[in-house]
Amino acid sequence: MSRRCGLAALGLFLVLSAGSVLGELIPTPDFSQHPIPTSSVPSAAETAREYVDVVSLALALGLATYWALVTRSRRSLFLLSISALVWFGFVRKGCVCPIGATQNIALAIFQPAYVVPLSMVILFVLPLLVTLFFGRTFCAAVCPLGAVQELVAVRSVRVPGWLHHALSLIPFVYLGAAVLFAATGTAFLICRYDPFVAFFRLNGNANLVIFGVCLLVIGVFVGRPYCRYLCPYGALLGILSRYSRWHVRIPPDKCINCRLCEDVCPYGAIDRPTVDPTPADVARGRQRLAAVLLTAPLIVVAFALLGTRLGGPLSLLDPEVQLAEQVRREELGLTATTTDASDAFRAARRPASELYAAAGARRDRFGHLGIALGVWVGLVLAVKLVSLSVHGSRSEYEPNRTGCVSCGRCFWYCPVEQVRLGLIQDPAERMEST
Amino acid sequence: MASSSQDSNRRDFLVNGVRVAGALTFGSLAGFLAGRKGHAAENVWQLDPDKCIGCSNCATYCVLDESAVKCVQCFDMCGYCDICTGYFDVNYNALTTAAENQLCPTGAVIRKFVEEKAGQRFYEYTIDLETCIGCGKCVKGCALMNGSLYLQVMHDRCVNCNECAIAKACPSQAYVRLPADRPYLLKQLAFTLLEAKARDPAHGEARALMNKVSRR
Numbered sequence: 001m002s003r004r005c006g007l008a009a010l011g012l013f014l015v016l017s018a019g020s021v022l023g024e025l026i027p028t029p030d031f032s033q034h035p036i037p038t039s040s041v042p043s044a045a046e047t048a049r050e051y052v053d054v055v056s057l058a059l060a061l062g063l064a065t066y067w068a069l070v071t072r073s074r075r076s077l078f079l080l081s082i083s084a085l086v087w088f089g090f091v092r093k094g095c096v097c098p099i100g101a102t103q104n105i106a107l108a109i110f111q112p113a114y115v116v117p118l119s120m121v122i123l124f125v126l127p128l129l130v131t132l133f134f135g136r137t138f139c140a141a142v143c144p145l146g147a148v149q150e151l152v153a154v155r156s157v158r159v160p161g162w163l164h165h166a167l168s169l170i171p172f173v174y175l176g177a178a179v180l181f182a183a184t185g186t187a188f189l190i191c192r193y194d195p196f197v198a199f200f201r202l203n204g205n206a207n208l209v210i211f212g213v214c215l216l217v218i219g220v221f222v223g224r225p226y227c228r229y230l231c232p233y234g235a236l237l238g239i240l241s242r243y244s245r246w247h248v249r250i251p252p253d254k255c256i257n258c259r260l261c262e263d264v265c266p267y268g269a270i271d272r273p274t275v276d277p278t279p280a281d282v283a284r285g286r287q288r289l290a291a292v293l294l295t296a297p298l299i300v301v302a303f304a305l306l307g308t309r310l311g312g313p314l315s316l317l318d319p320e321v322q323l324a325e326q327v328r329r330e331e332l333g334l335t336a337t338t339t340d341a342s343d344a345f346r347a348a349r350r351p352a353s354e355l356y357a358a359a360g361a362r363r364d365r366f367g368h369l370g371i372a373l374g375v376w377v378g379l380v381l382a383v384k385l386v387s388l389s390v391h392g393s394r395s396e397y398e399p400n401r402t403g404c405v406s407c408g409r410c411f412w413y414c415p416v417e418q419v420r421l422g423l424i425q426d427p428a429e430r431m432e433s434t
Numbered sequence: 435m436a437s438s439s440q441d442s443n444r445r446d447f448l449v450n451g452v453r454v455a456g457a458l459t460f461g462s463l464a465g466f467l468a469g470r471k472g473h474a475a476e477n478v479w480q481l482d483p484d485k486c487i488g489c490s491n492c493a494t495y496c497v498l499d500e501s502a503v504k505c506v507q508c509f510d511m512c513g514y515c516d517i518c519t520g521y522f523d524v525n526y527n528a529l530t531t532a533a534e535n536q537l538c539p540t541g542a543v544i545r546k547f548v549e550e551k552a553g554q555r556f557y558e559y560t561i562d563l564e565t566c567i568g569c570g571k572c573v574k575g576c577a578l579m580n581g582s583l584y585l586q587v588m589h590d591r592c593v594n595c596n597e598c599a600i601a602k603a604c605p606s607q608a609y610v611r612l613p614a615d616r617p618y619l620l621k622q623l624a625f626t627l628l629e630a631k632a633r634d635p636a637h638g639e640a641r642a643l644m645n646k647v648s649r650r
Contacts, residue, residue: 029514
């Protein structure tokens, strides 16, 4: 105890007798022999690592596309997805990935002060371009998040259509929220709530580990729940895949409509051939489309109005707003406990009024963002309703280009594929030979 | 039949149009962002030591097993005290380098005798970056005196996560993004002292450090 007092007294003495150069600090002594060194700091890490990521991504995308579309080999795709899980997941620790890069791109577009590395731009754009031409081969065997779910999808049940369409809106809402939060520099939501990165790092937030385990357990029965009903990048890829130039086909040749493939797809991504609509169906369909088109603007306006109420809750994720709220509660005596953040704020001796003003400005900004998010959700819903009211016609079993992740599970079950591989004889040829 | 082939032609045309438009959009987006890179450096995380309160979150929240945050010593701010509040635990037994007297849990602060002047003994304190875990105990201790010890994100270790886990956990919001070609922030006072030192042609190492430091 006395020693502690001694230390404090010495400190006080030294502070009082401090020289003028450093204000109230103890002066650095002027040594006769010993020059005062300057500490050094290490330089920034090599950027070579980033380009290893870009090259390995391009290589994996190339292989996945080749094996899905040309050789049609499920086994190769499966092995590639395991390698991707090991390399992008466990070795590179799931970071940086194209899914998360979405946010860097959003931040770079909205805040010019933030400069995104070229490697990250390539990482973001490359899978999008490949999807635009070849379908979602990125999801098939390159994405480590997809790979870990692909492994557990063994007992799939078919998700009812209404539930599937409702849930498939979530990725778009998530995408909108992630872009808004990234653009304001508040948070990188996709990274913060990544359910599998804790497995890759063998370390992480307990709640997210539980979330990840839940997703894997659900994934046994509902194939790839994260990819289908959460992944914001998957939402983008789904749109692009719809317009892809080449896409995996289930039969390598003419479909014989045996419907063996339909049951094997764990992702419910195979569309049946359509039956020709009757004139009454056509008339009803037109009426429905007209009704949906008329209500679409109303939906957007309604969600924009709902969005005006979103600003408050959204701003609660902002650390400055959180701090202002905590400080306000402390000043009003509403809470007796202080947080580390409020202690740090008081130690900095910043006036509370300044903090309130800053937090108020942030809140206003989130008010506008809430409306933007509302409009976005309304648009997504309206487009979904319109797309549900428009029917294409199919004469054979086809992969649903939005939902199909090119995993190649259906190939093996297709009799036409078995003929191509020479494992069974073409029925038509057999008839001729007998 | 004619109308159905017309339909499919029209559909193909639309689909091709969308694809070309999509490819052009992504191409120009990439070009735009890549072009901007020509004007400024990429960004990396750094902590502002003037805002740091030494809460020790840096040691535990980093996604790396051993944090990318380490302590550095600004020798020009150091008082070379015998009784160093950044080195000795408040309950020290003796002014020796025995482990029980030290504040640092890993013994990463190295104490070396320099000179004795006017009955006062002066010691130099350096940080062993290999053993430092970035807990900030010495930073908090040193803050009682000169505050010459402070934490920094070391860029040979930092993997520059999108959402820096420490930045998220930092109670004083001390984490900022800096341009990668000047990835360090010094304490305001340390910066002023370094600037003065770098003007002296004898101090090449000070100028080298100046080149890595961002101005506020």
